Each structure stands twice: as structure tokens, then as C-alpha cells.
Amino acid sequence: MAELRYPLGQHNRADIRSQTGKSADELTVADIRNGTITADDAAVDPDTLRRQAEFAEQGGNPQLADNLRRGAELALFSDDDVLRFYDALRPGRSSVAELQGIAAELEAGGAERCAALVHEAIAHYSRRGLIS
């Protein structure tokens, strides 16, 4: 693998692949027209987001890096799941048990950082009397 340098689109255009293994330049208008490329072929790969997290860390922003790593975890979940996870964490949407279910689901999908965030939320929502 070539050395990955920021910005990736400039230095590593051919090296970066989507989740389905396509490079940016393999996403062509012609292939979209003939149906061999779909929206799924344009999904960012989790490893790319982890590499961006390293760039963010080197740039002095560990919180942005954390966010990109959580994003890397969520990248493999469907749109519907992602929308559902977010909604579940909003006020008054879920019980403790339901949030624990979400955390378990995240853990099962390898999203440990996101699961930790949900566990943290459970603890503080409970302490502040927002959920039972």
C-alpha cells in the first residue's frame, strides 16, 4: 500500500477504495448510466476514516479524531440503522433497556466506541433522571 498523505484525494486518488472496492475514478458516469455502479459503490471505507482520524490527531484535534473513528464504526451500518441509533439517543426516546440493546447491537457490529458513548449516555441520563 502506498503511503497515505493528506489530502488523500490529491496524493492517493488511485489508492483509496470504496467499501465495494472501487476507486474514485472507477465511479464513472458511463457505468452509472449502464447500471454497473450504484450509490452503494460510493460509500467511504472505514479505514479511510481511520486514516483521516490520524490526520486530525496530528493536526491537534483528538476529539475530531474520536468522531472520525466513531464514524468509521458506523460506516458499516445501514442508513436506517444509523438514523435509528441517533434517534434512540435523543431525549425521551428510549428506556435504559432499549439503549442497552442499541449498545449491544453496536458492539456486535464492531462499533465499540459508539457503544461506549451509549453506555456513557445511559449512566448520565439515569443520574439526571431522564430515563428509567
Add this chain to the structure above:
Amino acid sequence: MEPAEGTSRRSAFYETRTISRDVVVPEYPELGLIAFDSPNDPEPSVRVEGGRIVEIDGRGEAEFDLIDAFLAAHGINPAVAEEAMALDDLSFARMLCGHDVPRTEILRLVEGMTPAKVARILSLLSPLELMQAMAKMRARRTPSIQAHVTNRIDHPLLIAADAASAVALGFRELETTVPVLRDAPLVALALLIGSQVPAPGALTQCSVEEKTELELGLRGLTTYAETVSVYGTEQVFLDGDDTPWSKALLASSYASRGLKMRFTSGSGAEVLMGGAEGKSMLYLEARCVAITRAAGSQGTQNGGIDGINVTGSVPNGMREILAENVMATLYGLESCTGNDTQMSASDIRRTAHTLPLLLAGSDFLFSGFGSIPSYDNTFGASNFNAEDIDDYLMVQRDWGFEGVLRSQGDETLLPLRRRAAEACRAVLDELELMTFDDAELERVVTAHGSLDVSEHQTDETARAGDAIIEREITAVDVVRALSIRGFELEAERVLEMTRQRLFGDHLQTSAIFAEDMSVLSALTDPNDYAGPGTGYRPAPSRLDEMARVRQERSHVELLAEQAPHAGCVVLTETGPASVRPRPDEVVVGISPAFGVDVWLTLSGLTVGEALRQILAGIEEEGVAARVVRVTHSLDLGMIGWTAANLSGSGVALGIQGKGTALIHRADLPTLANLELLSMAPLIDASRYRLMGRNAARNARGEKPSPVLLPESGEPMGPRYHAKVVALINRESQCLRPGDPQEIEVTWPS
């Protein structure tokens, strides 16, 4: 009408001024109506135990609200906290404005500070010091700017055409919103298409309820998100239907799809939602900005958003707004600096709000410059709108700051608007969402706003919006439709925005795409301002672009109106002018270029007509007139005085080609006069005639009432001075030494 007892006409006049529509209030800390330093703000404090933050601003961890708890877990850096909190506030404030301590060191220390500490430090800075801090601390070196692109009827073709106009003007982020939520997918799609027509790479956004906004992003119909609101008190945060944890997961959701995102906050919001807890605006905003950083958002939109009118109602409100913007930069965040909601009915006041930030520079100078007419702004009027673009460009030209916009004429804009509207129409037709006829397309192309186009049938846009959701239409479908209908360039550009998600380069702090698709971010283009000669400076080519505004006229253009009137009077020199003994004459002294190279006065009269009126006025009084040309001076006093010394009565009338005229007498000092009409643009034919009569009456030894100019409050300088300079230049080119010349006047038949 007589003024009421005990009042003046002046105070009645003040009531008519726009500033009198602005209502302001005294400070009222209990309601949070206080910009800085509320008596209820906590004392800054932090306690670290075993590498954990266990106290923030006087509150122990058992009492932490959700915001404190999130900051303790993710925000405040325990390794730096004690060092940072021990710093003297004033010493740190000085570091922000000076150049001894680099930006990166300040960012390191702020990581260890609590909100109360940061708010207290920023309260110490004067407006000028806040500007200095902004210039030093913003993340990206090159400023950028965001537009609002909306209309009151959610007309998709108009959205596309206005998006194209906005990008042509230089906007790099376009934000839209809708009065009808169901229209959102359609409007987002139209914005995406229009945004890529003039140049690639502008980012687009549709500001709606959080979950819908995310959904539009997941489908690729938007390329960034901004309306991710955070608040400074727990209650208001919850009333906003989120918690710091849900917002953090939302931020990660955007990242997971390669979408740029920033949070938004801003003083006044907590007051409006009745939950400020008696705290100062800047302290609550410090909690918002700290949460924004802690949740991993790369940036924030703050300072002058929806709460601007609340902040604007209290003393020092605008200094607080600028302090909020600086605060975002202290946390290393992309600063998308408000100037969004209109903050005053007064043009002076709203300009004064925005100018300091423009001079200081920012990642985004506006988080929503209304690129459309204010009536079409469905966010509500912006502080600057389409109506103000020329004013903005002129101010940018005056100061040479990087305001990011450029002047564009119809010759550029109309083809782009047509292309955008046609591309959008083709996609909507191809996807069987909506159809528009040619007449409507034409109306869209030339429209100023939605009042110039047809209102489509109720529900049509909403049904198209529903269909986009139900049929799961994505950016890829837009690319296909564009290509099928022959819009290959736009198809390629929309696809490139989709491809960029694979890289995620625009997820880094302050990232935008330049028009060549290079990424400008805090990593590729870090702000390196450290005093004169450093940091971002507009390149000479850019300064040249800034100088080209619609109102600019070259000398050639300014003088073009002269030539068609050449020969309106024939002035023939017959030899050196002599002094005549007859006491019943007035000499009319004309300037070197009068009727030679200058033919039209500033009031629009020809020099021939002005001279005819003057001579007629003299004649009406039964006095003789003759004309001499003064060639050695273009100074009106000297022209009049020289003519007076040739006049048998000792009285003369002097006139320059631009039309300025005076009456002089030989015994007066050169620079004195009997009467002067200095405002040439206001001198009409009747006044020249009266000047002639008055000169004649002076010659007879009478003392006539002076000719008065009409009442006018219009400033003459800005409108006429460029022309004056051009005409004076012509006069000076006709200067030659020697005595005045006798002139024979003839009128072409």
C-alpha cells in the same frame, strides 16, 4: 403641524429614522439579558483527580449536568487543565492579540480551560483586540463565505439558477431551507445541480430538522450539514430535542458517510427559550463551543444566528458576538461567523455589526449572506442580502480585505442561470418529478426573485419531495439523469462531489473545495498570521478583481458623453481681449476647455445652452455682454477675476466647462467673489439665466438677491467627482500661457 408642547421638530424627525424601530433593553441578568459577566456566572475552577476532571466551574461531578459531564468526559484535557486554569486571565488575553505566543500554543492551553475561564478571558478584550485575536486565531488562512439560497415558494428551477449565481459571485457553501418540510428533498436536489454549474466544488446544505437533514445527506443530495444545534444550559439542550451524546453520535453519523458537518449555537438562544439560568450570554456560549469541540465537530456556526436580536438588545451585544466568533477559533474550530440574521432596521447599524469581522477575516465571513432578495429568504432576511451585494463589493474594494465575492454582470450570469435552470428542469423531467415549460424557464433565468416567476400549484413541490424519498432517489440518480439529458459537465461535477466522500478530506477542520477542487483546510492551508507581512494577503490579481465593480467608470467612459455635443456652440478667437471703457458691460470669462474639449456641464446642459442663458440674462437687464477665453488658468476665481479686469463695469461672470460659475468684480481679491454657484450638477438653465441677470445688475451697481440652489441632501461628491476629475484634466490639457482671447460666439443653425 406644530410640535407638541416641550418637544422639538428634531426629536419628531428622529422618530422617523429606521434606528427608532430597533428596541433595546437594559441589562436584566435574571433573564440572561447580559452580554458579559453576569453576577450569576460561576467562578472558573477545575479539579483533576486520578487523571479525571471531577470539578468544573465550581460544580463537583455529582452535580454535573449533562453538559458538564460531557465536557469532563470528552472536552477538557486533564493533562493541561491545572496548568491552563492557573494562568492569569489578563496575561492570557494579551497572548491572544500579540504575536509572541504562537496559535498552536494557545490552542493547547485552551484545551485545559473551563467555559467560565474562556468567557472571562474574552470579556477582557476590546473590539480592536478581538479583531486582532480573530486574525491570528482563525483556522484557515484563506477566508471563505456562505450564501443563503432560498425562495418563498420553493421553486426548484429558481433555486438552481440562484445557486449558479451565488457560485459565480464566489460563494463556496450554499445553504437552503424550506417553508414546507416536504419540499426539502426537491429543493436540496435543485441546489446541488445549480451549485455545480459555474464551477465545481461548492458545498450545499439543506437546513431542516436534524433527522431529515441527515437523511438528505445520506442520499448525497446535500454535501454538508450545519444545523446541528447545541445550547448552553441542560434544559434548553433537552428542549432542543437532543443531548450532548445524541449530538455526538449525529456528528459521527455524518462522518460515517463522508459528509462535512458543523455544529451551530449562538447567544440569545437560551434567553429566547426561557432557560438562560441567569447566566451571561458569553458564558453560555462558551459551554456551547466547548461541547462542539468535545463532540468532535470540526467547526461551528455561531455569533449572530437566530438570537442576534436578543444579543443586539443589550449593551455590548456586538462585542459579545465578535467574542463568540473568536471563542470558536480558540477551540481550534472552523469558525462560520454568523452575520446571518438581520440585526437592525438601520443600514448603519447592521453594517457596523459586520464590518469588524470582515476586516479581521474568518473561515466563513458569513454563515448566510442572503444571495437572494430579502423577501425570498425563508430563514428571514440576512444581515446582508442580494440588495446589498453591490454595496458589499464596494466596501471590499475600499478596504482591500478579502471579502471573497466578485462582481458579475448579466453577460456572465444569464448563461449560467439558464444552464442551471435547464439542467434542473431536465433532471426533474427525467426523474418524472415535475415539468416546467419554456416560458417559465425564461422567467426564472431573468428573475430577481420569486415575485418574477409563476407560483406552481399547491402541493406539487411537496409531492415531488415525497417521491424523492419514497423512490430513494440519490445523487447517483441525479448524475444519471444529467448525463442522459446531455448535461455531461454537470453530471461529472455532481459525481465528483460524490467521489470526494471516498477520501473524506473535507471532514478535516475548515475544509472547503477551491474552484480547482483542491482542498483548503486547517491542514493544507493553516492560518499563519503573525503581524504585518504575514498570513493571508489578496494576490495582485485578486486585488484587481476586487477593484472591478459595476460602478467603475474609466476616464474614457466618463468623457464619452461629451463628444456627441461637440459643436453645440462655435467659439472663435478673434485676437487678444482688450479693456473697454464702456461701464454698461459684463464680460463672460470662459475656461480653457469650455467649448473646445468640454461640451456638457455636470447638470446635463450643453456648454452652448449654459452660455446662451447667461448671455440672455445679461441682455434682459439691458447690459452689453462679450465673451473672453482665459487660457492661462483653469481656476474659476482667476478666470472670473481676469475677466472682471477686462470688463468696463469691472464685473464679470466666470464659468468652467463643467458648469461651475461665479460673478466677480475687479477690485476684489482673486479668490473672493460676489456670487458663486459651486454645485454644478444642480445649476439648471433658469439659474444660469438668473446668474446673467445678477451679473448685469451688479454691473449697474445694484445689489441683487443671490441665486439659490435647490434644496438637496444628496451627496454630490460620490456621484460627480470622478467626472469632475476627468473634466478638470481636459481643462488642464487646454491650458496655455498668454493673454485672454476675445471670442466671437455663433450658434450652429
